[in-house]
Amino acid sequence: MECIITIELGTNAVRIFAFDLSGNIIGSMKGSYPTFHTEPDYSEQDPEQIFITMLYVLKNLLTEKIHPQKYKVVSICFSASMHSVLAIDDHGVPLGNVITWADNRGKVEAQELKKSGLGKILYDNTGTPIHPMSPLVKITWMKNHDQERFNQTYKFLSIKSYIIQQLTGEYFIDYSLASATGLLNIQTIQWEPEALAYAGITADKLPELAPVFHSPGKLRKEYQKSLKLSSSTKLILGSSDGCMATLGAGVWSDGKATITIEDSGAVRVVGKEVLRDEKQRFFNYLLTENCYVSGGPTNNGGVVFDWFAKQFGDFRIPYEIEYTMDNLVNEASKVAVGSDGLLFLPYLLGERAPIWNANARGSYFGLNIKHERQHFIRATIEGILYEIYSIGKTLEEHRSIKTLSVNGSFASIPFCTQMIADMYNKPVTVNKHSDSASRGSFLMSATDMGKYATLEEASRTVALTDTYTADPGHHQTYQKYFDVFERLTNKLADEFEAIANLQQKH
Amino acid sequence: MNQFILQQGHARELHAFPHILEFALKKNNSIQLNSLHATSTDSVRIYSIVDGKFEWVIGEQNHILYPGDLAVILPGQTFRGEKDILNIGTLSWIHLRLEKIDATGMSLGKWSYLSRTECLTIGKILLLNLTTVLKLKECQGILTTLRQELMNQEIGFTTRVNQLIDELFISIARQSTRQNNSQRDFPQTFMKLEQTLRQNLAHQWTVEEMAALIGLGTTTFTEKVKNYTGFSPLNYLINIRISEAIKLLNRQDENVTDIALGTGFYSSQHFSTTFKKLTGYTPSEFRKRNLPSK
Structure with a gap:
């Protein structure tokens, strides 16, 4: 029997689901992690704790629900909350905590940019509102107020890119999550030069862009062994929690x-x-x-x-x-x-x-x-x-x-x-299911396997119940x-x- | 009730209780200069307000105490009246010498009926919560009974007196956790607990201690934590320990044994096994993994 695993790196917790190929839930587990507010506008999380929590929950789900029933894991598909920024050095080691979407430290930068002509152009080209949540604004803030970290940074990642790098060794971001950074031109699907220039970075400071269906590489051998997964288990980059929830709805x-x-x-x-x-x-x-x-x-x-x-x-x-x-x-x-x-x-x-x-x-x-x-x-x-x-x-x-x-x-x-x-x-x-984002990840994986021709076809299979009339x-x-x-x-x-x-x- | 003051070495009532340094009830009818100047002692001082309004400074913090309030002053904490004056009103106090109270734990002394774990937990609560002023009217009853026992010396009074002091500590610990946690917002309460755990990661935490810190029984506590975090309390603690350890491993400047002990593992062996089980790497393999990128 085969199954699909979905990993949702949410704001407060990681939620991992296992689906059989018909879309029935075989099992699910969650693990929460805290958000730190060390200063009034700050909202940060510990990237190592997110990684360890994810690994721990995944291991428990596999050992308790998947392996005993002899399921073969075909793929693991990721989704994550949008707008997170994590600076890492050239050893891949985090420089401080990950800054979450709720962080407001860049409010002055955001206000100034929004008022300017450039702000209008960037909004049109990137699709992301000019707001402190936007990684564009956060990186700009770092350039202005935390130069030491900014200069030391090898790459600016999203939390999902970091987790995937830990698992595979590769630096990737999917177009979908990238389109929420304020740095991606949503027409050309390339990093937007004017946004990069404003943030003071070059494209090599960001992870490599790839489609949502892209596989970032195999699990490192050590994780294959500790999780008892075969090398044929395919990792799929996936999307953001918001887009996945929409698909899953x-x-x-x-x-x-x-x-x-x-x-x-x-x-x-x-x-x-x-x-x-x-x-x-x-x-x-x-x-x-x-x-x-x-x-x-x-x-x-x-x-x-x-x-x-x-x-x-x-x-x-x-x-x-x-x-x-x-x-x-x-x-x-x-x-x-x-x-x-x-x-x-x-x-x-x-x-x-x-x-x-x-x-x-x-x-x-x-x-x-x-x-x-x-x-x-x-x-x-x-x-x-x-x-x-x-x-x-x-x-x-x-x-x-x-x-x-x-x-x-x-x-x-x-x-x-x-x-x-x-x-x-x-x-x-x-x-019918409360877990729209995970359902969306499942549909994406199943489409990737060829079970559905398109995401649109996949989305039509979502079971809706209880119609409320006005x-x-x-x-x-x-x-x-x-x-x-x-x-x-x-x-x-x-x-x-x-x-x-x-x-x-x- | 009449005023009284019993002092160790002077009052024969305290012969059998060397840990009670002073026990008194005072009705203060007039304000006198320098009647409550700054002191810091090595005893635990507990004051209960019966009547009146008292303005005090305890460990740099200003407090106004009303009837029913109880102040707990720990060894080393300074205590004085605002303007060094004792306000008008009635209050009673007891000063106790404990065998030990510091970051490594608390023990009351051989006279106490509290178990070692209970004692350690109460000590942690006193030190961590640092709630100096508690709404604890019931303690007046304990102090009144304590006085009767000491004065009347009926059969069994030694046991009763020591039990009453134990009870005083239990009431203080329970009220302190209740006052610190609204019992409405579990995520917020849990966040505070997590901070405490992080700041004392090397400590060998037990579920009893963690539960007591936020004023819940162990069964309810475990269930709530499991519900909220997805992990049992001890497994959640392992999460924090390993994430902290990863950070230290990445810094490359501390040896593995020090990291193991600093993050609360019994030994480097215990650390290695737990780490490998979870991550697939031994700590030293993990450290080597973060080589310069291509």
């Missing part, structure tokens, strides 16, 4: 969009053309040639509801946040649609799409004497989803969206899924409140800046 044709909400969230569409936005509000990431995953990300997804639960939830059992959240959702469902006029702006962590304002902050608005505790719960959830709706609504200025598919722990709470359907006034399907009455109510939500967000721009400045000072 089965969203591959016109008129479809996918909504992912975990801690953060995104609304994505797939198309054969780059989505050009004058206001630079959307990302355009490449999956394969002439196939773009476009959309907008939000900082304020499930993490905001998490925050609410920790502050105001009832923790009868220590640390049982899921139980607490269930109760909150239950209470929220007893309040009328629109929370009787209580609105919540969810921008606790600043916001990316569509407003791209790092200074945005949260706010409850419209309080009157009749509002009770449970109104706040419902308003909080509604606020998070109005933001998700505002991304989709902006996307619709460019593409028509007829149906939606949701995944991610927050979006797939039935109460939230129904609310998404009502706000958008469109039918919403939920993925309630037109609810939709109308949400529309009225959303108008206020949108106006409020726009009107508060000056006040957001003022309060954020004050907060920074104290």
Whole structure:
């Protein structure tokens, strides 16, 4: 019997799945690693810990689930979170920690570049919004503020490139992940000379570019031996977690969009053309040639509801946040649609799409004497989803969206899924499997084996269940409140800046 | 309750308890200059506020204490009143000489009924959490009973007195972990624990110690860690140890035995075996692997 293994190097944990060739899950395991915030805007992880955790989880999965059942591992396909930067020296040894997507240290660099004419050109050519998350901005920051490390750097890698180098000895990055670095020209599929020049590097400072199906080489002998894998096991570079989740969500044709909400969230569409936005509000990431995953990300997804639960939830059992959240959702469902006029702006962590304002902050608005505790719960959830709706609504200025598919722990709470359907006034399907990114990696591997002719064909096999249909009455109510939500967000721009400045000072 | 002060060497009530240096209850009715100037001793000093409001500086940190609050001052920590004054109010205190309390562990003394592991864990909590002021009203009851036992000297009082002091330490340790962890945010609590583990990697951590540090029982703790990280607590610890070791191996300037002991392995042999099992390389092979690139 043969099987396919997928490795997802996520923001907080590595998730490894084993699928049989029909796409059934044979086993899965995860291992988490911490994020360090040594300074206010910093967000870093230990590359060795990520590597060891990945290796440990892989070994456990193989020993406990795969080898005892005599499965032969055909391929191992990778995906990883976007925008990470790891500097290494000429021995392949990391120079410090890996800088994650959530790191904001380059905010001044980002602001300056975004305002300049070059910023506009770079956004058009690379598809990556000019933002501190972008490796282009991070490397520029290093050039300006950490010259010693910058000069010592042999290559700037993504965390996935580092892990693959550890396993094979080769330095590679797939086009897809590379298209999220702000350094790749998504038309020519070559490193963008103007971006490299701005960051102060040459192309040899980056790993070699290759298609998502490319095999970076064989596992080193030592790992073949310790993992008991044969030399014929094929490694596949794969893509980013975002693109894989889109593929795994089965969203591959016109008129479809996918909504992912975990801690953060995104609304994505797939198309054969780059989505050009004058206001630079959307990302355009490449999956394969002439196939773009476009959309907008939000900082304020499930993490905001998490925050609410920790502050105001009832923790009868220590640390049982899921139980607490269930109760909150239950209470929220007893309040009328629109929370009787209580609105919540969810921008606790600043916001990316569509407003791209790092200074945005949260706010409850419209309080009157009749509002009770449970109104706040419902308003909080509604606020998070109005933001998700505002991304989709902006996307619709460019593409028509007829149906939606949701995944991610927050979006797939039935109460939230129904609310998404009502706000958008469109039918919403939920993925049968919660692991969209891993499913996407499986589909990529299976396509590579020839099981499917194209990724599009592969994506059509994704099983969707539970269609939620919109309630037109609810939709109308949400529309009225959303108008206020949108106006409020726009009107508060000056006040957001003022309060954020004050907060920074104290 | 009336004021009293018992001092070792003077009070016959303390004959059987050489570890109790001083035990007192004071009602302070007037403010006097220099009534609480800076001191640092080699004993553990515990103060419980009964009445009033006290402004104190403990180890450079300013605190305001209210009734029900308890301050724990460790050996070597300085302690004084704000402006060197003892405020008006009622408070009781006990000063204890412990056999040992430092980075390598704590032992109360032969009189204690706590097991060695329990004692070590409580010591770790006291040293690591550094919560000097605890909301611990129940300790007033312990101190009141302690006084009655010492004054009345009924049958079994030696045992009771020592048990009460043990109980005091247990209450302090438990409240300290509770106050340090909201019991709402496991990821955040776990992150704090992980930092502590990293800073004390050479220490031979036990699951009991780790669980106690965040105020959970071992069963719940293990289950939570497994759920959150995918690993058992000890396997998670191995992750941190090996990743730290890899960093040191890459630096090329420390020998393998030192790295092994510094990252908490029993021996270089134990390190080698664990390392090879996980990575497929022995530590020295791994070190040689990072040769200059092509």
